[in-house]
Amino acid sequence: MSAEEKRYDPILPNITDWPIYQLSSHRYEFIHEVTEASLAKCLEVIQDRATLIEELQRTLYQERIRLSEKPWKADPEDEKDYWGFVKSELFRISSLGDEPDQQKEVALELMRSIISRYSNEIAGNFDPEIYEFAKIAIPFGFSRLLKTSFGLRFKQRLSASFSIKDRFSFEGDIETIRELGKKHTLVILPTHSSNVDSAVIGWAIQDIGLPAFIYGAGLNLFGVKLVAYFINRLGAYKVDRRKKNMFYLETLYQHSTLALHKGVHSLFFPGGTRSRSGEIERKLKLGLLGTAMDAQYLNFLNAKEGEEAKKIIVIPVTLNYHFVLEAQSLINEHLKITGKELYIAERDELSTSLKILNFVRKFLTKSSKVSVHFAPCMDLFGNRVDANGVSYDKRGKELNIEQYFISQGQLKEDPQRNSEYVKLLGDIVEQKFLEYNVVFSSHLVAFVAFTLLRKRFKKQDIYSFLRTPKEDRLIPYQDFVEACERVRTAIFALNEQSKIKIAPHLKDDIQEVIAHGLRNIGIYHNKRVLLRNKQGDISTEDLKLLYFYHNRLEGYQLAQYV
Amino acid sequence: MSEQRIVGVIGAGSFGTALANLIAENHHVLLYIRRKENLERITTQRVSHGQALHERVTPIVDLKQMAEQCTILFPTVPSAFFRDTILQMVPYLRPDHVMIHGTKGFHINVSDEDKADEIRELGRGSIQTMSELIRQETPVVRVGCISGPNLASELAHLQPAGTVIASHFDEVIKEGRAVLRSHRFQVFASNDLIGVELAGALKNIIAIASGALSGLELGDNARALLITKSLGELIRIGAVLGADQKTFLGMAGIGDIIATASSKHSRNFTVGYRMAKGESLEQILATSDEVAEGINTVEIVKLIADYYKVRVPIIQMIYRVLFDQLPVAEAVKSLMKYPFDKDVDFID
Numbered sequence: 001m002s003a004e005e006k007r008y009d010p011i012l013p014n015i016t017d018w019p020i021y022q023l024s025s026h027r028y029e030f031i032h033e034v035t036e037a038s039l040a041k042c043l044e045v046i047q048d049r050a051t052l053i054e055e056l057q058r059t060l061y062q063e064r065i066r067l068s069e070k071p072w073k074a075d076p077e078d079e080k081d082y083w084g085f086v087k088s089e090l091f092r093i094s095s096l097g098d099e100p101d102q103q104k105e106v107a108l109e110l111m112r113s114i115i116s117r118y119s120n121e122i123a124g125n126f127d128p129e130i131y132e133f134a135k136i137a138i139p140f141g142f143s144r145l146l147k148t149s150f151g152l153r154f155k156q157r158l159s160a161s162f163s164i165k166d167r168f169s170f171e172g173d174i175e176t177i178r179e180l181g182k183k184h185t186l187v188i189l190p191t192h193s194s195n196v197d198s199a200v201i202g203w204a205i206q207d208i209g210l211p212a213f214i215y216g217a218g219l220n221l222f223g224v225k226l227v228a229y230f231i232n233r234l235g236a237y238k239v240d241r242r243k244k245n246m247f248y249l250e251t252l253y254q255h256s257t258l259a260l261h262k263g264v265h266s267l268f269f270p271g272g273t274r275s276r277s278g279e280i281e282r283k284l285k286l287g288l289l290g291t292a293m294d295a296q297y298l299n300f301l302n303a304k305e306g307e308e309a310k311k312i313i314v315i316p317v318t319l320n321y322h323f324v325l326e327a328q329s330l331i332n333e334h335l336k337i338t339g340k341e342l343y344i345a346e347r348d349e350l351s352t353s354l355k356i357l358n359f360v361r362k363f364l365t366k367s368s369k370v371s372v373h374f375a376p377c378m379d380l381f382g383n384r385v386d387a388n389g390v391s392y393d394k395r396g397k398e399l400n401i402e403q404y405f406i407s408q409g410q411l412k413e414d415p416q417r418n419s420e421y422v423k424l425l426g427d428i429v430e431q432k433f434l435e436y437n438v439v440f441s442s443h444l445v446a447f448v449a450f451t452l453l454r455k456r457f458k459k460q461d462i463y464s465f466l467r468t469p470k471e472d473r474l475i476p477y478q479d480f481v482e483a484c485e486r487v488r489t490a491i492f493a494l495n496e497q498s499k500i501k502i503a504p505h506l507k508d509d510i511q512e513v514i515a516h517g518l519r520n521i522g523i524y525h526n527k528r529v530l531l532r533n534k535q536g537d538i539s540t541e542d543l544k545l546l547y548f549y550h551n552r553l554e555g556y557q558l559a560q561y562v
Numbered sequence: 563m564s565e566q567r568i569v570g571v572i573g574a575g576s577f578g579t580a581l582a583n584l585i586a587e588n589h590h591v592l593l594y595i596r597r598k599e600n601l602e603r604i605t606t607q608r609v610s611h612g613q614a615l616h617e618r619v620t621p622i623v624d625l626k627q628m629a630e631q632c633t634i635l636f637p638t639v640p641s642a643f644f645r646d647t648i649l650q651m652v653p654y655l656r657p658d659h660v661m662i663h664g665t666k667g668f669h670i671n672v673s674d675e676d677k678a679d680e681i682r683e684l685g686r687g688s689i690q691t692m693s694e695l696i697r698q699e700t701p702v703v704r705v706g707c708i709s710g711p712n713l714a715s716e717l718a719h720l721q722p723a724g725t726v727i728a729s730h731f732d733e734v735i736k737e738g739r740a741v742l743r744s745h746r747f748q749v750f751a752s753n754d755l756i757g758v759e760l761a762g763a764l765k766n767i768i769a770i771a772s773g774a775l776s777g778l779e780l781g782d783n784a785r786a787l788l789i790t791k792s793l794g795e796l797i798r799i800g801a802v803l804g805a806d807q808k809t810f811l812g813m814a815g816i817g818d819i820i821a822t823a824s825s826k827h828s829r830n831f832t833v834g835y836r837m838a839k840g841e842s843l844e845q846i847l848a849t850s851d852e853v854a855e856g857i858n859t860v861e862i863v864k865l866i867a868d869y870y871k872v873r874v875p876i877i878q879m880i881y882r883v884l885f886d887q888l889p890v891a892e893a894v895k896s897l898m899k900y901p902f903d904k905d906v907d908f909i910d
Contacts, residue, residue, distance in 0.1 A: 381657070381703065393701045395652060403658035404703065407733060408567075408633055416732045417704070423730075424703065 008209035011178050015128040018211035019185075019264040020235055024126035034258055035119045038251040039112055045246070049104045053093060056110055059245040060086050066242045073223030074238075082117065086110065111247065118251040121240075124214060127233035131212055134234060168200070171438075171501075172317075172374025174208050179387035180313045180377055181210050185263045187292050188213065190317040191281055191433055192269040194324045201267060201317065202234070204372045214259055215267035216252075216288070253291055260295035261302075263310055270429055276334035278327065278551035280318070280433045284426045286419075293418045293425070296380055300402045300411060309402065311389045313377050314425070316432040318501075320371040322442040322520035323529075324548070331548040339463060371440070373501060375432040381421065382428035434555055438501040439491055441517030446549035448483045449475060449530055449538055451562040466543045475538040485510050486561040494556060521549060568592060569741055570632035572647060573639035574604065574621065575852060576611040576714035577664060581636060584717060586616035587744050592632060596639055596647060598623045613718045629654030634662070634737055636708075637692070640853040641667030644692055648699055655700045662706040662727065662738045663692045666762040667855040668862050671695075684865035686803055691759040706734040707755060708742070709762030710813035711821030713828060724748035726813040728758035750813055757800060757809030764796040765818045766856030767863060769830035771880050772823035774890045776831070777838020784894075788876070789823055794908035795874040799863055802870040807909050830856035837883060838890045860884055875900050 015021055023030055046052045063083050067075075076082075089110045096103040180186060190201050198215065205213055216239035222228040232238075237255060240248070260266055268288040271281035296312045303309035324330065378384055379401050383391040391399040404421065405411055452475050457465050488510065494500045505516055522529035527541035529549060540546045571582040572594045582593045593610070595601045600610075601623050608615045615621070622628060628635070629651060639647045644665055669690045690698065693705040706729030717723060727738045727749055739749045752758050768789055775784050797810045809815060822828040826835070833854045836846050843857070864881040867874045879897055882888040 383701075394699075397653065397701075399657065399701055401657065403656050406658040408737075409658075414733055420730045421703070 008174070008178065008207065010209045010211070011182050012211050015131070015211075018128075019262060020126045020212050020214055021128060023214075023259060023262060023264050024124070027123060027125065030258070030262075031116070031119045031123050034123070034251060034254045035112065035116045037254040037258060038115045038119065038247070041250050041254065042111065042115070042247060049100060049107065052104070052107050052111065053090075055246060056086070056090060056093075056107060056114075059114065059247055060090060062245050063243070070242050072220055072242075074219045074221075074228070076121070086114065115247050115251050118243075118248050119255065122237050122252055122255050124235055124237040125232050126212060126214075126235050130230065130233035131235075134230060135206060167370050168204070168207075169369055169371045169503075170204055170208065170374070171371070172315075173376055174374065176377055176385075176387045177315060177374060178209055180385065180389060181265065184311045184313050184389050185260055185295070186210070186213070186265040186313050186315060187260070188265070188267045188315050188317055189270045189289075189429055190267070190319050191275070191437075192271045192273070193275050193278065193319065193330075194321065194326060195274070196325070197269070197274075197319050198267075200319055200370060200372065204317075205267075211265065213265045213267040216256070253287065253294075256288055256291035257294045257298070260292055260312060261298045266292075270426070274326065274330060276330045276337065277554075278324070278331065278334075278548035279554045280430075280437050280552065282430050282433075282555065284430060286422045286426050289425055289429075290419065290422045293380055293422050296401075297405050297413060297418065300405055301413075308389075311385070311391075311401070312380055313385055313389070314380060314429070315377055316375040316429050316436065318371070318373045318375075318433060318436045318438060320373070320438045320440060320443075320503075320552075322369070322440055323522040323524050325524055327522060327545055327548045328525065328542075331544050334548075335463070335466070335544070369440075369503070371438040371503060373436045373438050375436040378428070380425055382425065435499055436501055437552070438503050439506055439553065440503050440520070441505055441513045442521035442549060443517075443552045444484060444488060444491070444506065445514055445517035445530055446521055446546055447553040447558065448480065448487050448562055449540065450543075450546045450550035451559050452479065452483055453540075453543075455559075455562065462547075466547060468543060470539070470541075473540055473543065474533070477532065477536045477538060480538045481510060481514065483562045484514055487558050488513070490558055490561045491553075491556075500556060566590065567634065567741065568631050570594065570628040570635040572596075572625075572628070572635060572637040572651070574600070574610045575638060575640070576613070576718075577712065578636075578638035579610040579613045579615070580712075580714040580717035581638060581664060582619045583613060583616045584744065584747055585636075585741055586618040589618070589741060591616070591619045592628050593619050593621045594625060594628055595621050595623050596643065611714070613714075625651040626654045629656070629659065633658060634660045634741060636662050636664060637696075638664040641665050641669055641692065641855060641858065642853060645669055645695055645699065648696060652700050655702050657701050657703060659702045660704045660706070660734050660737055661693075661696050661700075661702050662708055662729070662734065663696070664708045664712075665692045665855075666709060666759075666766060667692070667858060668763060669695050670862065671698075684862060685869050686866075689803075689862060689866065691756060691763070693755055693759060704731050704734050705729065705755075706731070706738055707759050707762070708738065708749075709758050709818065710750075711817045713821055713825055715827045720746060722746045722748075724750060724813060724817070726750040726752050726758055726817075728752040728755045728814075730755055752809060752812065752814075754806040754809045756803065757805035758812075758814040760800045760803055760805045761796070761810050761812075761814035762818060763855065763859050764799060764863065765815060765822060766830040766854070766859050767796070767877060767880060768792045768819050769822040769828050770834040770837075770854075770856045770860065770884070771876065773828070773831035773834025773836075774838040774880075774883065775834075775894070776824075777835040778890060778894070780894065785823065789819060791902065792876045793819065794906075795872075795877050797908045798872050799866060799870075799874065799877075802872055803866070829854040833857060834890075842887075843884055857884060875902075 012018055046055055060083060067079060067083065093103055093106050096106060190197060212235045214235045214237055217231050217236035219238045219240040221231065222238060239252060270284040270289060272285035275281055292312045299309040376384060379391045381401060381404055383393055383399055385391050391401050393399050453473060454465060457468060491500060491502060495502050506513055518530050518532065522545055525545055529542060529545045530538060530540050533539050566589050568590045569585050570592050571578050574593050574595045582591045585591050595604055601621060604610045604621045671688055671690045693707055696702055696705050706727055708725050708727050710725035712723055712725050727735050729735050730753060735751045743749050771788055771792060772785055775788055797807050800810060801807060822831055825831055829852055833846055860881050863877055867877060876897060879893040883890055883893050
């Protein structure tokens with residue numbers, strides 16, 4: 001059922017009952033717990049004094065390089081002093097070479113200090129007042145932004161009754177998600193193609209009446225004061241991609257695991273970063289999914305006698321747009337990577353508050369429909385879950401998923417087994433992304449136009465092809481219509497087999513679908529991604545962008561129909 | 563000896579029986595008899611496929627009982643009956659079961675509209691190994707397989723042997739090893755499940771061809787030529803289906819080829835041998851009481867090779883001998899004229 005016609009009440013009307021609130025109001029205890037758990041896990045790997053000291057030295061070395069080569073505004077002010085302290089402690093440790101016990105004690109204390117610092121840095125600080133404020137202020141602010149930009153493009157006149165919701169189409173079994181959100185722990189896994197995704201999914205979560213979710217936000221975003229102020233209080237915890245040392249990674253992992261174990265709903269972008277190529281993600285980052293698996297194990301391990309263990313419920317979500325604001329830079333980065341360039345500069349498109357406001361304004365003024373499609377709820381093993389949290393196998397038989405963690409009759413921890421489960425879950429999520437990807441008219445026209453041209457120059461590699469001169473990029477309109485019809489028929493067949501979703505407008509007369517696609521595709525970009533020229537032929541002003549939008553339909557073997 | 567368990571072996575063919583006896587040296591075994599009419603005879607005579615049953619082997623026909631009593635199961639039924647047997651067991655299977663199969667064949671996974679005998683090409687999505695079939699049809703995730711030079715008749719005579727057990731789960735390998743390992747049975751480990759399954763299934767093709775050469779009495783040089791060059795073809799096919807090339811050099815590949823390509827105990831070898839002696843495939847099938855998986859495999863692999871455009875002249879020729887009535891001698895003649903070039907062209 002489409003959610004846009006319906007208003008949803010919050011499933012937990014009182015914010016103080018929200019798991020995220022509980023976590024935040026016991027922030028100190030939680031940080032302590034994360035620190036202790038991370039310490040214990042690190043010590044499982046670090047078995048002796050020498051390795052511990054080596055690991056501390058490695059961490060110091062990497063952190064000092066980070067401080068000198070990649071400093072960020074979001075770094076704490078005392079960062080240099082702190083790592084200076086670590087350095088002096090390591091000197092002290094090496095001077096204690098004759099007293100191994102004392103040396104180990106100091107090294108352990110230093111390790112605890114580092115992990116505790118990381119743990120404090122990562123933890124968010126959810127503030128119900130700010131949340132309530134944002135809930136009202138952000139849509140209001142959006143409307144103001146829209147009004148100020150009114151008239152910027154007269155073609156996009158906004159109706160008086162505009163609301164943000166008009167932009168969104170929510171699909172999926174929302175009632176089941178709401179029911180499950182009351183008793184179990186939800187993990188939402190959206191596809192990721194744009195910086196607006198977090199806002200879109202955040203909006204969707206709020207709109208369907210779910211309590212706030214926690215999510216990892218890049219520490220760089222915290223360098224922008226306005227953003228930092230809000231996201232830190234709206235459920236974000238900090239993730240610093242520069243820190244790759246063992247202590248940090250373990251602390252981050254435990255933070256997510258324990259939050260999930262405490263029943264805090266979480267949002268992960270399993271693709272890791274935005275999809276540079278424009279494709280649906282097919283190589284997922286499994287780290288955070290691993291935290292869900294570990295949390296589920298802990299839920300069973302720590303379940304009280306006679307009490308049902310909370311289930312971690314996974315909900316893949318596809319987000320689809322007619323255009324992606326950052327398409328140009330994303331596809332350029334993608335081409336650099338596939339072109340094996342050694343160094344990819346990390347672009348920070350949103351480095352100031354003004355840029356962000358501008359970005360949001362453009363998104364709202366230029367955007368047509370945004371589709372948010374929730375795939376059916378499943379457990380961590382891909383089994384369907386009903387509104388009561390009961391799992392069913394493919395044949396509809398009830399499953400006790402605790403048995404996945406049982407070996408020879410015993411509930412047993414087995415990290416290797418769990419990591420295999422996570423890989424399988426990754427495969428299932430990738431599959432769901434493909435199945436619940438919603439085809440828009442713009443995806444269709446981009447796919448067909450690009451493939452027609454690509455077939456014409458199939459002997460060239462992709463890089464030379466993308467430099468094809470403008471005059472060689474013309475497609476006779478009739479050829480284009482016929483190819484669109486064939487591909488659309490194939491898409492309909494896939495849809496019948498539940499292998500893809502389609503937006504309602506795709507069913508219109510093919511001429512209208514094409515016109516709709518041409519009108520909507522990448523409308524923000526300076527260059528037209530696709531257009532009909534005066535002679536009526538189809539052309540593109542930017543092949544790279546066309547490549548980007550075409551990629552959304554990669555993975556369905558549709559090129560054979562073009 | 564490790565702690566005694568109750569282990570399930572599904573299928574009482576010659577390999578299933580030998581496996582049950584092997585496991586019974588250390589554990590209790592429930593042996594599932596697929597053909598229910600044989601239960602009484604096997605139970606009273608305590609002989610299955612010519613092999614006396616170990617005292618710790620209990621023949622049963624109740625899959626529910628097996629699933630309830632055993633957490634580790636070894637399906638060994640031929641690929642043609644594998645799915646049906648597994649489906650019968652599905653209602654009783656749980657996620658805490660471990661399944662390690664010993665079936666060296668494929669299942670063709672096509673929809674009803676696409677009749678299998680009308681298929682001209684087969685992509686990866688259309689064929690399944692037995693572990694993939696288990697994963698698809700049951701709630702069991704912890705799957706593995708055993709494969710290697712394990713001629714049932716020699717196992718039955720308590721001769722020393724070795725096998726490889728493959729799974730993505732270390733736990734499955736560990737449990738499987740604990741159950742199988744004995745003073746006369748070595749168990750090696752691999753994480754390349756698909757590779758071990760493919761090597762085990764594909765090598766049956768070489769066994770058929772080798773049997774045919776023996777039938778024509780063409781000598782050991784010819785056999786060595788055949789084995790070496792067709793190993794290359796198997797590796798190429800394995801690679802397009804996702805196997806690690808190295809796996810073909812282990813127990814499930816070379817190991818099994820050495821045993822089956824020269825042994826009259828091998829069912830697949832016997833098929834080739836009898837064809838070379840002038841019998842037709844129909845005649846051979848009509849007089850065999852056990853399935854030679856290789857026949858089905860040749861057909862499937864030919865379709866895969868066509869789909870992926872893999873160059874496999876030897877397999878193509880074996881296909882023609884089996885299904886197009888090409889005389890073995892003609893096939894040999896054509897292959898000797900084939901312009902093979904490089905010696906080792908199949909491994910990186």
